[in-house]
Amino acid sequence: MKIPMTVSNGYVRRNINGFDLEIGFSDENLILNEIERLKNNKIKVHDIETEKTIEILDKCARKWLDREYSKEHVKVLSKIINQSEELIYKEIEITMQMLLKENVKRLLKEELEDEEVLDRWIDTYYGKVHRQPRGVVFHNVSGNAFVVIPVSVSMGLLSKNCNIVKVSAYEPYFAYAFYNSLVEIDESIKDRLSIIYFDSSRSDIYEGIVKNVNAVIHWGGENSRNFMANLCAKYNVHFIEHGPKVSFQVIDEIDDYDEISEYAARDIILWEQRACLSPRIIFISKDLDAQKFCKYLANSLEKLSKEYPKSYSNPWDTVKTIQDRQYVLLKHGLSKTGEIYSSNNADYTVVESKVFPTKYDVDRCFSRFIYVCPYFSKDEIISYIDQNLIGYLQTMGYNGKDEEFIEKVTLMGVSIITQIGDMSLHYPGTSHDGLFNLQELTFVVSRQDRVNYKFNIRDLLTIWFKRRIKDGN
Secondary structure (H helix, E strand, O other): OEEOOOOOOEEEEEEEOOEEEEEEEOOHHHHHHHHHHHHOOHHHHHOOOHHHHHHHHHHHHHHHHOHHHHHHHHHHHHHHHOOOHHHHHHHHHHHHHOOOHHHHHHHHHHHHOOHHHHOOOEEOOOEEEEEEEOOEEEEEOOOOOOOHHHHHHHHHHHOOOEEEEEOEOOEOOHHHHHHHHHHHHOHHHHHOEEEEOOOOOOHHHHHHHHHHOOEEEEEOOHHHHHHHHHHHHHOOOEEEEEOOOEEEEEEOOOOOHHHHHHHHHHHHHHHHHOOOOOEEEEEEEOOOOHHHHHHHHHHHHHHHHHHOOOOOOOHHHHHHHHHHHHHHHHHHHOOOOEEEEEOOOOOOEEEEEOOOOOHHHHOOOOOOEEEEEEEOOHHHHHHHHHHHOOOOEEEEEEEOOOHHHHHHHHHHOOOEEEOOOOOOOOOOOOOEOOEOHHHHOEEEEEEEOHHHOOOOHHHHHHHHHHHHHHOOO
8 A cells, every 4th residue: 555645756665453554755855945934934834824734724624424435445444554443433433533623723712822923923011922832743653543643733734834744664554644635625735744754763863854944843862852843943943842641540439339430441452542531540549449340341341342342453452462461460469469350362451469560560451451459558659650750741531630640740730620431531721742733833922012111211211220339330
């Protein structure tokens, strides 16, 4: 199957999960020419009304929500990312609902307070305020979860930037498919969006790109994050980071074990735990029955596996799950600090662990593999986070009412707290890794009007002279 990209010099062959792909690749000269083309469109793109972009995104979302339209794309994605079609349909539903008109308008209102601030000068007490796009934005996207594509692209379009998106070799399909669906609605999308691919080992190409853009939004692992951050610092380019994150659940109280376990299982299954917002650990109060919860959770995962089956197109996932279970048995079995509740196949694994997992253990938690850890005091969780997860925190699914604990975990870096079962449903306008993307992709400009704000200049001058005398100047 050929994936041409927006511009390309030729094709490179890749086999992903037994699926043969030919991906359009670009050399540095072609990419720099594309960046120059986008630069020349900046004024034209700036003049596009926000409402027009909202309408395009809404129509695009409705296309993808129509299963007749999306079914062929889902079949391809299922082969590439090794997820069942049923699960991908659900993930598309969650992702595309974020782009519906009413949700985009909520997003603009929450992040920018007034959606018109992108189109015109807004009156304030001191004069007027406006937000301007940064210019050309390079999106360096990962292949762990395709949700990053519509999020990153929509933010780039809404903020009136010109955008060049580099896809991952591990999932090169969805970005170009999404781009085509936008172009089907409005050809002018080509003026402000380009999809490219090149080998990620080509640090020279990355450097050439960063030198010629105005901002970089990065989605990916720690090594690539650090590399891009250093490049942006070197060339004084604005850097927006969505690097590797770890999310978790905390259960203080349970009214219904069946209900809470089903909610927890839904969070685990979505994105096969490859998204930053997927839980890897569940902390459960010692006052609750952890063993009972684990059994209910395993049962919920069993039931949901029928609704959203796990894909086995890649045999390595099965081998890895078996290896991870053996690792847990060796680590906890002899010391009797853990117990496993799992399917007979590799569908799911619940590890009840009396000791908290190491960061190495947490990094093994993918494809419906979860640790459940009883805690005696919330201070244990805070200490664990401090020693293992600082700098990696994102979402906490919480079932409890401890406001002091919420304050502590958010001080440590947790950027969003949801109900358990809603970890993949970040509502429009909620923070993303502790920031608002639309704010980061634009900058604020102000026009100060002298008549709108009066102050006593004599008093200010007196204060200034007194400070100068005090300082001996």
